[in-house]
Amino acid sequence: MRGEGDGVSTFRQDIEATIPALRRYARALTRDAETADDLVQDTLVRALRSEHLFHGGDVRTWLYTILTNLNRNRLRALARRPMVTSIDDHDAPDAAGPEFGGRDIERALALLAEEQRAALLLIVLEGLTYREVAEIQGVPIGTVMSRLARARVQIKAYLDGKRPTLRRIK
């Protein structure tokens, strides 16, 4: 809970401290640096603007919630237009993971349904608990777990399809 006296400054400091993580989450969620930072900016604007609606609790979870919702709105708006798939080329060169290339990860994430992608990223990238993700997505924990399981099955199926190429590089 926020204290009485220093509540406002703590609130701002908590927000400030979360910005790098929000950028990371947004980047993975959108796979586009520009779009991701736009999302973070919108999130911060809304957070500051509705500070009076925040009654204690975890600022970080609250910010993740705003960002997740804004991204869902964005995708809904995009769905009405012709599909544009954006894979960021201005980004750091492929930082290959232990097993899959960075580009493979981007494509695999792109295949997931939005709420599966968000659940997976919030847990494995942002290190949140099932309970926190359930709160952010506004669903029961069981739903978060099935989203996560489906995300993993889908990504595995996609990467398995690519496996021969990966073997050759290794």
Next chain:
Amino acid sequence: MIDRTTPVTDEELHVYVDGELPPDRRPAVEAWLASHPEDAARVAGWRALAESIRTRYGPVADEPVPDRLTLDRITRKYRSWGNIVAAAALAAFLIGGIAGWMARGASAAAPSEVALFTAEAFDAHKLYIGEVRHPIEVKANEDHLLPWLSRRVGTTLRAPDLGAFDLKLLGGRLLPSVNGPAALFMYEGANGERFTIYCSRLNEARTSFRYDASGNFGSVRWVESNYGWVVSGPKDKDRLKAVAAAAYDQVESRTPAPSRGSADQLISRRGS
């Protein structure tokens, strides 16, 4: 003692990988994995996936935060929102707007439709005038701007010519509003100041002009023939009223745009 009798479920494997398994159940899951190579391979795959995602995106959090995302920048840009505690009137205005937005379509106790509409216009103004790269969706010189917005908003729209005030139409965009789609026209002056005109259908038939201000911005709003209009710009009441009057004349009475020289007269005539 390790419980080897209860079979390990698929769900538990995920919970195990995500570090949320109760400690007393871990040995059982580990024993299970040791004797079920297929499950062990899946678990290893999930771990590798998590590792790849962290390798790919983790470094983003170590990048320096761009200027535009620092709270100081954001606060400066939206200073009015930071003054909520101080300015009681503004607080009422914004809280009404936000609460109303949240209760959108809900119930009776919500603020009036016109008040919500005005708050939304104001929010749109503050949000989009700060956009450097994407202040508008469709440029003024694109022929489909007016037909498109007219079709969506449901009336033949005309973007007022504000050349008399040295304001040039940049273009427009479509936005959701309390009672359906809204059109937002954006204008820019030589020194970069921006005005917006926001229009949407309302249930209210007609209201008089009304001036509102918060922070550095002001707006003049009216409703005519079930369409609401909000002209927003820098907080200069006389100028805003003059711009709104010129917009009103063109929109409602279809009079030609005032000539450049007449703007000063308009300001003194309408402003006082």
